[in-house]
Amino acid sequence: LLYILASPRGESSQSNLLAEAFxxxxxxxxxxxxxxxxxxxxxxxxxxxxxxxxxKMTFFGVGDMDDGLKTEWTRIEEIAAQFMDADHIVFAVPMWNGGVPYKLKQYIDIITQPGLLFGFSPEQGYFGLLENKKASVFYTSGVFFPGAEAKYGSDFHSTYVSWWLNMIGISNIESVCLQPSLVTSDPEQDFQSALSKAKNLAL
Structure with missing residues (x-):
């Protein structure tokens, strides 16, 4: 199991606490x-x-993979290997400005490479190369909630992560959402309910 923390807030992060309870x-x-x-x-x-x-572009027929580029690509392969070797990936993902924290986006951009996590052909388009893997994702947001008016934000958060996981071949996905965590009448009860869901999911 690979546990990926996208929040920098340590024990103050509700997404971290949910993932770690799981x-x-x-x-x-x-x-x-x-x-x-x-x-x-x-x-x-x-x-x-x-x-x-x-x-990366050499895989699409643009340029040649010379020694310098091979060195750069080896570093990418090393980082991606940890992700590819895991059977189960657990994510703690808070919502930042409607999307995911930039460190998670950076990581996704590093490892999501042709020949590693996905393939491509003009006929098929993109297709995932990962098989028999599972993802558990723990989402939190301070204000946004499903069905909220536009003034409370938009969800490019869970929708993006779900799209990406499917694109690389992971379709066995489960999630717990604590949305919102700041503007309800009883935030602590909401968190305890999400915590219970996280623990039950593990069982």
């Missing part, structure tokens, strides 16, 4: 479960700069 229940029921944690705010994530983009 993982603890999984650990309790499976003594052989191996859990790796990737804190995106502490990870050494490279910029997806011009050389890495050039290496």
């Amino acid at each position: 993982i603890e229940e999984k650990r309790a029921s499976d003594s052989e479960l191996v859990v790796s944690t990737l804190d995106l705010w502490k990870a050494d994530l490279p910029e997806f700069d011009g050389d890495k983009a050039a290496a």
Whole structure:
């Protein structure tokens, strides 16, 4: 199991707390479960700069993969390998400005590469290369909630993550949403309800 933290708020993050409660229940029921944690705010994530983009484009027939680009591509493969090797990926994802935190978007842009997570052909379009994997995603937002008026924001958050997971081949997806967490009459009760859902999901 790979646990990916997209929130920098540690124990103050409700998405982190929900994901970690889920993982603890999984650990309790499976003594052989191996859990790796990737804190995106502490990870050494490279910029997806011009050389890495050039290496990617060689898969689409643009340019050649010379020694310099091979070095850049090897770094991408190393980061993607941890994700590709996991059977189960757990995400803690707060909503930032209607979308995902930029560190998660950076990570997605690094690992979502042709020949690694997806393939492409003019006939098929994009198709996922990952098989037999599961994702559990714990979403939180401070103000937005499904069906809310436009003044409370829009959801490019769960919709984006779901689209991306499907695009790379992960269709076994479960989620818990704590939306909203600030503007209801009893935020603590809302959190406890989401916490119960997270624990039950693990069972």
